[in-house]
Each structure stands twice: as C-alpha cells, then as structure tokens.
Amino acid sequence: MQIATLVVDPSYQRPICGRGRSNVDRIAREFNWRFFAPVVVSPVEGGKFAIIDGQHRTTAAALVGFETVPCQVVIADHEEQAAAFKAINGDTTPMSRMALHAAGVIANEPRAVEIAKVCACAEVELLRYPVPVDKQKAGQTMAVGAIVRCHQHYGADTLITALQCVTQTANNEPGMLSARMIKALCEVLKNRPEWRE
Incomplete structure (x- = not known):
C-alpha cells in the first residue's frame, strides 16, 4: 500500500518520541525487508487506512x-x-536477554559473537532460557546483561579473567556466575591489574 494512504489514530496510538524515535532510527539504519512484518491496517474515512500495528x-x-x-x-x-x-x-x-543473545549469535551479529567467544575462552555457557540455580551446571549463567555490560566497561581480557576466577577454581559451583559476582570480580580486577597475570 502507498504510505501516503496510511494514517495514525492518536486516540489509541502513541506518538513517536523518545525510545520510539530511537527504534525508528535503528530500523531505518538497518533496514531489511526480511525483518519487515506486514503492517496491520484498517480502512477509515476518506480512502485512508489506520495503522493498527507497524x-x-x-x-x-x-x-x-x-x-x-x-x-x-x-x-x-x-x-x-x-x-x-x-x-x-x-x-x-517479552524476549529475554538470553534468548535475544542466542538469536544474535546464530544471526552472526558481531557483538553477540564477540560475547560468545569471550565466554568460550572462560569456559562459560550462556543459558538461552531461565534455569533454576539448583538445575544449573557449573560454568552456566543467565547473566547475559551483566556480561555484556562488563565487556563494554572493562574489556574482554578483564572479563575473561573474572569469569575464570570462577570456572577455573574450586568456586566453580552452580549459581556462582551471578550478575553480582561477575560485576564484582571485574571491578576488583580493574583496580588490581596485576592480578590478571
């Protein structure tokens, strides 16, 4: 359909601002028809169509x-x-960060692939869905968000060493690779770089 024939009904649609504007900018930058679901519309007065979704x-x-x-x-x-x-x-x-990361790895997204490599170096398995701690194995974690943030803030080397502080020691128990533990280890290693040797 012609975009010029599509309208937005402000009585139930939200305006594009803030996060919505960022989302539009990202879609435009990375535009790909394979990721474009059909827009759901309904006919309204004047030969126009109200956008319900899209x-x-x-x-x-x-x-x-x-x-x-x-x-x-x-x-x-x-x-x-x-x-x-x-x-x-x-x-x-809503999609969990774990599921989004797993899809990113399969889609060969550079950031997701880099995180997967860092985790592989440290013998860490990023879970794809929530698993109770008592069902996790040693070296598994759900802390994808913390790992991504630590990678951005501290870098790959510090993050790998922090993760190895658990996976390559007697501390390698199920549940030990929590977000709090990973962040704390990265912060300590940032302040004591000699411990990374």
Missing part, C-alpha cells in the same frame, strides 16, 4: 525512501482497531 516500521520505510509497504487489511470499527492494537502490542511475551 507505525514504527512504516515511518522507518518512509525515512529510507520507500513509498509503499506490505499491509494486512482487517475490517474493524474504531473500538475493534483499538482492541487489536492493545492485543498485538500489549499482550506479547
């Missing part, structure tokens, strides 16, 4: 210079449009 994708496509986007048309009155918007955007299962 406002950010559509805006990004327009920024890149496209004049049309693939759409799925549903027949719905105003209340049903709002209900569909709520169901599509509000009733979703």
